[in-house]
Amino acid sequence: MQLYLDTANLDEIREAATWGVLSGVTTNPTLIAREKGADFKATITEIAELVDGPISAETISLDAAGMVQEGIEYAAWHPNVIIKVPSTTEGLKAVTQLARRGIRCNVTLCFNAVQALMAARAGAFIISPFVGRVDDTGVDGMQLIREISQIYRQDPEIKTKILSASIRHPRHIVESALAGADIATCPFKVLQQAMRHPLTDRGIEQFLADWRSRT
Ligand code: E4P
Secondary structure (H helix, E strand, C coil): CEEEEECCCHHHHHHHHHCCCEEEEECCHHHHHHCCCCCHHHHHHHHHHHCCCCEEEECCCCCHHHHHHHHHHHHCCCCCEEEEEECCHHHHHHHHHHHHCCCCEEEEEECCHHHHHHHHHHCCCEEEEEHHHHHHCCCCHHHHHHHHHHHHHCCCCCCCEEEEECCCCHHHHHHHHHHCCCEEEECHHHHHHHCCCHHHHHHHHHHHHHHHCCC
């Protein structure tokens, strides 16, 4: 399973890129808005220079014509830019039209397996089920990844990648991989947390103490 960073913060992306684990980056309007005053195009193109992999830029139109127009514009910014459209019927129309032009789409805000099946049929490059937001409703978000994985794997025509989104803690990353996700997109804080373990810290301290006490 690949790891993407879920942020529009360039400092976080610069730092995580040095760890050698990133295969792409996802953004959304909320994450872009969090970077006060940053220009959208400049942010996306800079991210694309920092990470060599798919960079998701989200459309804000509600109708397919608008999504297609935005998608064509964003895709021209960098070859790695992929277009995020919502899991709606207008989103499906946009995926169909953008795919015909060779532009890859990430169908976002997916909350049930039928949305995922229809996105795949329309030609989505990525489907993004939001596991954390499903968990918030009291339902097991990871079950959605399992269902989509099973549906996709039994249909050799489907090439759409499953991206586990709305990741809230390191355990979500492990469960996503076990449930069949191709990608997990993670907030920077979660990737940092994932690499911290008290036994690692204690082990380092012990090794250093033993090293100093030799002779
Ligand atoms: C995915 O592409 C989304 O940007 C993201 O994972 C949403 O997560 P949230 O539920 O924490 O906002």
